[in-house]
Amino acid sequence: MRVRFRLVAWGWMAACLCLLPWLYPAQAATPQAPQRIPVKVVVVAMFEPGADTGDQPGELQTWVEKDHLQHVYPVPGAFHAARMNDAGELAIVTGQGTAHAAATVMALGLDPQFDLSHAYWLIAGIAGASPDAASLGSAVWAEWVVDGDLGYEIDAREIPQGWPTGMVPLMRSKPYEKPVDALPGQVFAVNAGLARWAYAETRSVALPDSDRLREVRSHFQEKAAEAPPKVQMGDEVSSSTYWHGARMDAWAAAWMRYYTEDKGRFVTTAMEDSGTLESLRQLADSGRVDWNRILVLRTVSNFDRQPQGMDAATSLSYQKVSRYGAFLPAIASAYAVGHTVVQKLIDGWGSSYRDHVPELQSRPGTRSAGIAQPSRDAVKSR
Numbered sequence: 001m002r003v004r005f006r007l008v009a010w011g012w013m014a015a016c017l018c019l020l021p022w023l024y025p026a027q028a029a030t031p032q033a034p035q036r037i038p039v040k041v042v043v044v045a046m047f048e049p050g051a052d053t054g055d056q057p058g059e060l061q062t063w064v065e066k067d068h069l070q071h072v073y074p075v076p077g078a079f080h081a082a083r084m085n086d087a088g089e090l091a092i093v094t095g096q097g098t099a100h101a102a103a104t105v106m107a108l109g110l111d112p113q114f115d116l117s118h119a120y121w122l123i124a125g126i127a128g129a130s131p132d133a134a135s136l137g138s139a140v141w142a143e144w145v146v147d148g149d150l151g152y153e154i155d156a157r158e159i160p161q162g163w164p165t166g167m168v169p170l171m172r173s174k175p176y177e178k179p180v181d182a183l184p185g186q187v188f189a190v191n192a193g194l195a196r197w198a199y200a201e202t203r204s205v206a207l208p209d210s211d212r213l214r215e216v217r218s219h220f221q222e223k224a225a226e227a228p229p230k231v232q233m234g235d236e237v238s239s240s241t242y243w244h245g246a247r248m249d250a251w252a253a254a255w256m257r258y259y260t261e262d263k264g265r266f267v268t269t270a271m272e273d274s275g276t277l278e279s280l281r282q283l284a285d286s287g288r289v290d291w292n293r294i295l296v297l298r299t300v301s302n303f304d305r306q307p308q309g310m311d312a313a314t315s316l317s318y319q320k321v322s323r324y325g326a327f328l329p330a331i332a333s334a335y336a337v338g339h340t341v342v343q344k345l346i347d348g349w350g351s352s353y354r355d356h357v358p359e360l361q362s363r364p365g366t367r368s369a370g371i372a373q374p375s376r377d378a379v380k381s382r
Contacts, residue, residue: 034112036112036113036114036115037073037084037113037114037115038088038114038115038118039084039088039090039114039115039116039118039119040087040088040089040118040119040120040345040346040349040354041088041089041090041119041120041121041122041342041345041346042090042091042092042108042116042119042120042121042122043063043089043090043091043092043122043124043338043342044091044092044094044105044121044122044123044124044125044276045058045059045060045063045091045092045093045094045124045125046059046093046094046095046096046101046125046270046271046272047059047060047093047095047096047125048060048061048080048093052064052083053065057328057331058093058331059093059124059125059126059331059334060080060083060091060093062331062332062334062335063091063124063335063339064083064091066335066339067085067087067089067091067339067342068085069083069084069085069089069090069091070083070085071083071084071085071086073113073114075092075104075107075108075111075113076107076111077103077104077106077107077110078092078103078104078107078108078111079093079094079095079100079103079104080092080093080094080095080104082108082114087346088346088349089342089346090114090119092104092108094272094275094276096271096272097240097271097272097275098147098149098238098240098271098272098274098275099240099275100272100275101272101273101275101276101279102275102276102278102279103279105275105276105279105280105283106279106282106283109279109280109283109288109289110283110288116283116288116289117287117288117289117290118290118293118354118355119289119290119293120293120294120295120345120353121280121289121293121294121295122295122297122338122341122342123273123276123294123295123296123297123298124297124299124334124335124338125270125272125297125298125299125334126270126298126299126300126301126327126330126331126334127140127236127268127269127270127298127299127300127301127330128244128268128269128270128300128301128302128303128304129234129267129268129269129298129300129302129303129304130224130249130252130253130266130267130303130304130305131220131222131224131225131303131304131305132222132224132225132249132253133224133234133265133266133267134224134225134232134234134267134268134300135217135224135225135226135227135228135229135230135300136213136216136217136225136229136300136301136302136303136325136326136329136330137207137208137209137213137229137299137300137326137329137330137332137333138207138229138230138231138232138299138300138333139202139205139207139229139230139231139232139297139298139299139300139333139334139336139337140231140232140233140234140236140267140268140297140298140299140300141195141196141198141199141202141231141232141233141234141295141296141297142190142195142233142234142235142236142267142268142296142297142298143189143190143192143195143196143233143235143264144187144188144189144190144235144236144256144260144263144264145187145188145190145235145236145237145238145273145274145277145296146186146187146188146235146236146237146238146255146256146259146260146264146274147185147186147187147237147238147239147274148237148238148239148241148243148252148255148269148274149238149239149240149241149274150170150183150185150186151167151168151169151170152167152168152169152170152172153166153167153168154166154168163175164176164250164251164254165247165250165251165254167251167255169181169258169259170183175254176254176258180258180259180261182259184278184281185274185277185278185281186259186274187259187260188273188274188277188278188281189260190277190291190294190295190296191291191292191293191294191357191359193357193359193360193361194292194293194294194295194357194358194359195233195295195296196233196359196360196361197358197359197360198295198297198341199231199232199233199360200360201340201341201344202231202337202340202341203230203231203232204231205231205336205337205340206336207228207229207230207231207329207332207333207336207337208229208329208332208333208336209228209229209329210329213228213229213326213329216324216325216326219307219308219324220303220307220308221308225303229300229329229333231337232267234265234266234267234268235256235260235264235265235266235267235268236266236267236268236269236270236273236296236298237252237255237256237266237268237269238269238270238271238272238273238274238275238277239269239271239274240271240272242271243269243304244304244305244306244312244315244316244319245304245305245306245312245315245316246305246306246312247312248304248305248312249304249305252266252269252304253266268298268300269304270298273296273298277294277296280294290357292357293357295341297334297337297338298334299330299331299333299334299337300326300330300333301325301326301327301329301330301331302319302322302324302325302326302327303324307324
C-alpha cells in the first residue's frame with residue numbers, strides 16, 4: 001500500500017512540473033540581451049554652441065542636417081546624446097577640452113546600445129594652424145597627435161638664459177632633453193596608411209574661398225598662409241590650453257619634432273584629441289574598438305600666431321571676434337572633406353570596408369615613412 005501511494009504521489013509531482021511552463025510562461029522564458037545597433041562610422045565633433053539644427057552651426061550641426069541624423073540616442077555619462085541615421089553613421093559631441101572628450105568617448109565606447117567593433121572613427125573639427133604650414137579654411141589629415149599639456153612649465157619671466165622655452169618634458173630637467181620618454185597618452189600614432197588613403201580620396205575636394213579670406217591672408221607673409229585653402233597632411237599638438245603667439249608656435253613645432261623623433265610635422269593645434277585618443281586607446285586595448293580605424297581631420301579656423309607688425313596679446317584679443325579667423329569656412333571644410341570619406345566607407349561597406357581597412361602605404365608624392373604600430377607599449381618606447 002505504501003509503495004502504491006508513493007508511486008501515485010510521484011506521478012502527481014511529475015505532472016505538476018510538466019505544467020509549470022504553461023502556468024508561468026514568463027518565469028520559464030530565458031531573457032535575451034537586446035540586439036546592439038551596428039555602427040559603420042562615428043563622427044566625433046567637439047562643440048555645438050546652440051541647437052543641433054536650425055541656428056548657426058558648430059561642428060555637429062552640418063552633419064545632422066545634411067546626413068539626416070534623425071535618430072537620437074541618450075548616452076549615459078556623455079556630454080551630448082548621440083545622433084544616427086539609417087545608413088550606419090553616428091555622430092556625437094564631446095564637449096570642449098580633453099577631460100570632456102575623454103569622458104564622452106569612453107561613455108560611448110562602453111554603451112551597450114552600439115556595436116562599435118567594426119566602426120571607423122572620424123575626429124572632425126576646427127583648429128588653429130601655423131601660418132608656416134597651412135592656410136585658413138584648409139583641411140589637414142594627421143598621422144601624429146602629441147599632447148601639449150603634460151610637462152613641466154616655468155613662467156616666461158624666469159626662463160634661464162639660453163633656453164628656447166619654459167616648457168620641459170616630464171622626467172627631464174631642460175627643454176627637449178634626450179632620451180625621449182613619452183608617457184602613455186602623450187604621443188599617438190594613428191594608422192598612417194588609412195590617413196594617407198583618406199587624403200588621396202579627398203585631395204581634390206574644392207574648399208570654400210572668399211574675398212574675406214583673401215583679405216585676412218594678406219596680413220601674413222608666409223607662403224603657406226597666403227595660399228588658397230586646400231586638403232593636405234600634417235600633424236597636431238593637442239592642448240586644452242588655448243595658447244597663441246610666435247614663440248608658442250615655435251615651441252609646438254619643436255615639441256612635435258621632439259616627441260615623434262622628427263617623424264611628425266606640426267601643422268594644427270586643437271584642444272581635445274589627446275583625450276579622445278586616450279579613451280579610444282583603452283577601448284581598443286579591451287577589444288571594443290579597432291585602433292586601426294581612427295582618422296583625425298582638423299580644419300583651419302585661425303592662425304596660431306600674430307601677423308607681422310602686431311603683438312601676440314593684441315592678436316589673441318582679435319581671436320574672440322574672428323577678425324583674423326575663418327570659423328564658418330572651416331566648419332564647411334570639415335564637412336566637405338570628412339563627408340567624402342564617410343560616404344566612401346559606407347558605400348563600400350559590404351564589399352570591402354567592413355572587414356578590410358583601406359590603406360595607402362606611402363603618402364602620395366613621397367616615399368613611405370612606414371606605418372606606426374598601434375600598441376601602447378610601442379608608442380611609449382619611441
